[in-house]
Amino acid sequence: HFPGGLGDFLDEKLDGMPLITKDAFKGEADLADGKGRVEWAISWPADIDGFVRSYCNTVSTPDGGTHETGLKSMLTKAVKSYGEMVGNKKISQLTGDDVTGSAYILLSVFIKDPQFQGQTKDKLVSSEASKLVENAMRDHFDHWLSGDATQGQNLLEFIVERAEARLRRKKQKDTARKSITSRLRLPGKLADFVTV
Secondary structure, three states: OOOOOHHHHHHHHOOOOOEOOOOOEEEEEEOHHHOEEEEEEEEOEOOOOOEEEEEEOOEEOOOOEHHHHHHHHHHHHHHHHHHHHOOOHHHHHOOHHHHHOOOEEEEEEEEOOOOEEOOOOOEEOOOOHHHHHHHHHHHHHHHHHHHOHHHHHHHHHHHHHHHHHHHHHHHHHHHHHHHHHHHOOOOHHHHHHHHO
C-alpha cells in the first residue's frame, strides 16, 4: 500500500492538515554495530493531538516500549540543544511531552532477538533498543532541524507555546487549590471541630 514506507503512510494520514513544519522528519538509518535498522516519519500538526504508532520487526507495539523511549528522548534532547544554540531562553522549561505530545510519530525498528513483554508482544522491552534508536536518529534530526532555519524556528516556537500553556494551566490549578483551602478556614470552635 505504501511503497515509500512510513513516510507515505504519514503523508496520507496528514493530507490537507495544517502543519507546523512544511516537511515531515522522515528517514531510516542503520543501528550501531550492525544491530539492525530504524525507520521513522514524524510531523507536528497544528491543531490536533498527536499519536504514536510503533513496530518492532513489523509487529505492532501499541504499548510502546524501549524503542519509543529512545526516540522521545532523542527528540527532547535535540530540541533543547537546538533552542540553546539559537539563544531561546525559554527552552529550559520543556518536557518530553511538550515536544512529542502533539506529534504524529511512526517508528519501526528491525532488531535481532527482540524481547517483548507478555505473549501478545504489545511492548518492546529490549534494553539496548532505547540507546540504539536514540543514537541512530540524533544526527539526522539535528541536520533536519538546522537545515531549514524557518522550519526549525516554527517548531521551536510551537513547542515553547505548548510548554507555556502547560505551565499556565498548572499555575491556575495551584491557585484554585489554594483559594479553596483558604475559604475553608472556620472561626473558633468550628475550626477545632473540623480538624479533629
